[in-house]
Amino acid sequence: MDDEAAARPLKAGVNDIASAPAIVVMGVAGSGKTAVGETLATAIGAVYVEGDRLHPPENVARMARGEALTDELREGWLDAIGERIAAAAADGRKVVVACSALKRSYRDRLRGFFPDIVFLYLKIDRAIAWRRVTNRRGHFMPASLVDSQFATLEEPATDERAVTIDGTRPVAEIVKEMLG
Secondary structure, eight states, X not given: OOHHHHHSOSSOOHHHHHHOSEEEEEOSTTSOHHHHHHHHHHHHTOEEEEGGGGSOHHHHHHHHTTOOOOHHHHHHHHHHHHHHHHHHXXXXXXXXXXXXXXXXXXXXXXXXXXXXXXXXXXXXXXXXXXXXXXXXXXXXOOGGGHHHHHHHOOOOOTTSSEEEXXXXXXXHHHHHHHTO
């Protein structure tokens, strides 16, 4: 770790979101990543990247069949997201990405592309996730995979640059709070 990385605060605060060059809106399926991510990106003039669109067709087909992805199947997808984050940062553009980033190892992989990522964790419970995923239309992920999302989830630790917020709050309220 270089001196600059060592000097970065470990725990992020709300003020870190508005000033971060790269924000990953994370959480289980149905947590509101897309809605919050799009709204936040517009509010701060950032590029928005929908992580689900970067899944290879094989991963999408697997999930559509109700099969959870393995760590190995997620690697290429996480790399594609990390490359998008790094490219935006290299161009001097802010970026907001919607990506489940369920495990610390996934977040570490993304940080390998750009260490200054701040994670915004939209925390919801299983019942809400199940209801939201069941009610959404036009998405490849079935509600049957909600339990696997919670089984995989490792909430951000206190030594990660992350902000946790109640994902059941209205999108506009979440974004307003993140902008201070």
